[in-house]
Amino acid sequence: MSAFADALAAVQREIPAHKRCRVGLLLEQLDSTDKALAAELREVLASDIPHTTLKRALDKIGQDVGIDSIRRHRSPECNCPR
Ligand SMILES: [Zn+2]
Numbered sequence: 001m002s003a004f005a006d007a008l009a010a011v012q013r014e015i016p017a018h019k020r021c022r023v024g025l026l027l028e029q030l031d032s033t034d035k036a037l038a039a040e041l042r043e044v045l046a047s048d049i050p051h052t053t054l055k056r057a058l059d060k061i062g063q064d065v066g067i068d069s070i071r072r073h074r075s076p077e078c079n080c081p082r
Helices: 003-014 022-033 035-046 051-060 067-074
Strands: none
Touching: 022 035, 022 067, 035 051, 035 067, 051 067
């Protein structure tokens, strides 16, 4: 890893949980409760499925994630580590 990649990883580790968006927190939670769904969700987030379609699908599985969180997380303008 380059010095810059190390620095970037260090900054991402320093981001406190409360600075993460709803999508990031959900992914983090799923990483410990449902790894398969976490992987599936990451794949869909990286795809070109519209934000609204993704939001409605999350609603159906009982995950209330705002459309703005989804948009920010995908853009990516949020602080989540990636
Ligand atoms: Zn995020």
